[in-house]
Amino acid sequence: MKILLFAGSLRKDSLNKKIVRFTDKLLKSNTEVQTIVVDLQTLNIPVYDADIESKGIPEGVMTLAKHVAEAQALIISSPEYNGSMSSPLKNTLDWLSRVKPLPITKKPILMLGASPGALGATRGLAHARQPIETLGNFLYPEPMGFMHADQAFDEVENLKDPAQVSKLQKLVNSFIDYAGKLQ
Numbered sequence: 723m724k725i726l727l728f729a730g731s732l733r734k735d736s737l738n739k740k741i742v743r744f745t746d747k748l749l750k751s752n753t754e755v756q757t758i759v760v761d762l763q764t765l766n767i768p769v770y771d772a773d774i775e776s777k778g779i780p781e782g783v784m785t786l787a788k789h790v791a792e793a794q795a796l797i798i799s800s801p802e803y804n805g806s807m808s809s810p811l812k813n814t815l816d817w818l819s820r821v822k823p824l825p826i827t828k829k830p831i832l833m834l835g836a837s838p839g840a841l842g843a844t845r846g847l848a849h850a851r852q853p854i855e856t857l858g859n860f861l862y863p864e865p866m867g868f869m870h871a872d873q874a875f876d877e878v879e880n881l882k883d884p885a886q887v888s889k890l891q892k893l894v895n896s897f898i899d900y901a902g903k904l905q
């Protein structure tokens with residue numbers, strides 16, 4: 723199974739990119755899974771503008787669309803902005819929804835989210851459900867939020883809390899099982 727992972731944040735030191743990279747490390751132990759990690763910052767996706775679209779969908783969107791289409795499942799870790807989903811994630815989903823054939827539909831999707839705050843981006847994860855399901859995807863019913871994520875990693879970017887690692891590992895295993903049943 724090919725799993726695509728990306729963060730709904732652009733910045734280099736993103737906590738959500740760290741969650742993505744750590745989750746990717748966990749996935750590496752499963753020989754039946756191949757992963758691809760995409761950094762949205764490198765894709766230079768503009769803010770959605772129908773005037774840009776009328777001249778052609780940007781190359782970065784088409785690159786991501788190809789990765790999404792080729793993946794059997796997606797894992798996205800996103801911050802919340804002002805109690806809702808991050809603008810980079812919403813913008814990315816909006817652009818992907820303009821690609822024909824629609825790459826992001828009928829995909830099993832696991833949502834993770836990290837924040838330095840006490841809620842662990844969970845309000846943003848709840849709002850991300852709306853566009854993901856509107857596009858006809860199979861959102862895994864258990865998202866996982868990482869609160870105080872600025873304190874969560876050691877110097878080699880591993881999660882420090884063994885209980886959190888174990889919870890994430892179990893979640894990822896269950897998600898792979900779920901995604902496998904939907905193929």
Ligand SMILES: Cc1cc2nc3c(=O)[nH]c(=O)nc-3n(C[C@H](O)[C@H](O)[C@H](O)COP(=O)(O)O)c2cc1C
Pocket residue numbers: 729731732733735736737738739800801802803804805806836837838839840841842843
């Ligand atoms: C526009 C904006 C709004 C934010 N709103 C929230 C919020 O509602 N809840 C929260 O926990 N953190 C909020 N934050 C803080 C982010 O969680 C924090 O910057 C986080 O590190 C962003 O994720 P990243 O590290 O993956 O880039 C906000 C940050 C920005 C830039």
